[in-house]
Amino acid sequence: xxxxxxxxxxxxxxxxxxxxxxxxxxxxxxxxxxxxxxxxxxxxxxxxxxxxxxxxxxxxxxxxxxxxxxxxxxxxxxxxxxxxxxxxxxxxxxxxxxxxxxxxxxxxxxxxxxxx
Amino acid sequence: xxxxxxxxxxxxxxxxxxxxxxxxxxxxxxxxxxxxxxxxxxxxxxxxxxxxxxxxxxxxxxxxxxxxxxxxxxxxxxxxxxxxxxxxxxxxxxxxxxxxxxxxxxxxx
Numbered sequence: 001x002x003x004x005x006x007x008x009x010x011x012x013x014x015x016x017x018x019x020x021x022x023x024x025x026x027x028x029x030x031x032x033x034x035x036x037x038x039x040x041x042x043x044x045x046x047x048x049x050x051x052x053x054x055x056x057x058x059x060x061x062x063x064x065x066x067x068x069x070x071x072x073x074x075x076x077x078x079x080x081x082x083x084x085x086x087x088x089x090x091x092x093x094x095x096x097x098x099x100x101x102x103x104x105x106x107x108x109x110x111x112x113x114x115x116x
Numbered sequence: 117x118x119x120x121x122x123x124x125x126x127x128x129x130x131x132x133x134x135x136x137x138x139x140x141x142x143x144x145x146x147x148x149x150x151x152x153x154x155x156x157x158x159x160x161x162x163x164x165x166x167x168x169x170x171x172x173x174x175x176x177x178x179x180x181x182x183x184x185x186x187x188x189x190x191x192x193x194x195x196x197x198x199x200x201x202x203x204x205x206x207x208x209x210x211x212x213x214x215x216x217x218x219x220x221x222x223x224x225x
Contacts, residue, residue, distance in 0.1 A: 033213060042204060042218050043159065048211040055211035090159065102208055104149060107159040 002026055004108035006091050012114045013081050021076040021111045025093030031055070032074040033105060034066055035090040043090060049074060050096070081115045088112050122205060122216040130224050135192045137219040139205035140185075147208040148181055150190050152201045153218075159204070162190075197225040 005024040013019050025032050031050045035043040045058035049068035060066075063081075068074040078085060089112075092105040122139045129135055141148070150162040165172045165181045165188070172179045178191040188205055204218045 031211060033211075035213075035215075042215040043206075044215070045213050048213075050211055058212060058214075088156070092159075102147060102211075104161045104164045105206075105213065106161060107151075109158045112156075 004091055004093050004106055006089075006108035006111050008111060009109065010112050010114075012116065014116055015081055015083060017081050017115075019078045019081060019113060021078070021089050021091075021113070023074045023076070023091030023093075023108060025072055025074070025091070026106055029072070029093035029095050029106075031094045031096065031102065032068055032072070033092040033094070034060075034074070034076050035092065037088040037090060037110075038084075039087070041087075046076070078113075083115050086113060086115045122203075122219050124219060125217065126220045126222070128222045128224065129195055131195060131197055133195055133223075135195050135199070135221055135223070137190045137203050137205075137221070138187060139189070139216050140187045141205070141207045141214070141216070142186065143207065143209055143214070145183070145207040145209055148179075148188050149206045149208065149213075150177075150179060150188075151204045151206060151215075153204065154201045162203075192221075195221075195223045197223050199223050 007022045033048045034046040037043045046060040048056045052068045066076045088110045090110045092107045094105045095103045149164045151159045163174050176193045181188045200223045202218045205216045
């Protein structure tokens with residue numbers, strides 16, 4: 001079965017550079033989520049999209065932006081990178097069940113970003 | 117952590133024993149999910165329990181949910197060395213998901 005695809009898997013950037021992370025959700029999933037996980041930390045919710053519209057926002061810095069495209073893939077853009085942005089970035093996708101119920105989120109393998 | 121506490125933070129048991137991990141949360145929820153993560157790897161979904169459910173089973177996993185106490189527990193029975201990992205609970209409300217701090221489980225062979 002198709003899983004969530006993230007690219008690149010590893011990324012090394014210098015301080016103040018820009019990075020773009022890509023996520024391809026499972027086909028027919030209508031919701032995409034982005035998370036940041038620092039070393040030894042729990043995943044922190046950044047932002048989510050439902051049917052290509054931003055649906056909720058968490059602790060996402062103003063330097064970061066994200067969008068979901070017509071083919072449902074999503075990109076997380078990170079500018080003016082700081083050392084503290086070094087982390088694993090996960091994308092997940094899910095399907096709306098019914099009403100306010102959502103089905104389980106399936107996570108991609110993550111992108112490991114290192115800022116030097 | 118954005119969410120409540122998970123306890124214990126770390127748990128070391130012998131193979132064959134049961135492992136119980138607890139999670140408390142602060143907000144209203146639609147669902148509560150449990151995930152497993154091996155060091156530096158992706159998150160693997162274990163089980164989802166909805167706010168109107170009290171208990172759910174999946175293989176060797178048993179999850180309970182007490183919305184009045186805003187808490188959940190994950191029981192792994194007959195643990196195996198391969199169960200060694202970090203376990204996270206995550207609560208959903210709308211389109212936002214909040215993770216707990218995780219329990220690091222070590223199962224000794």
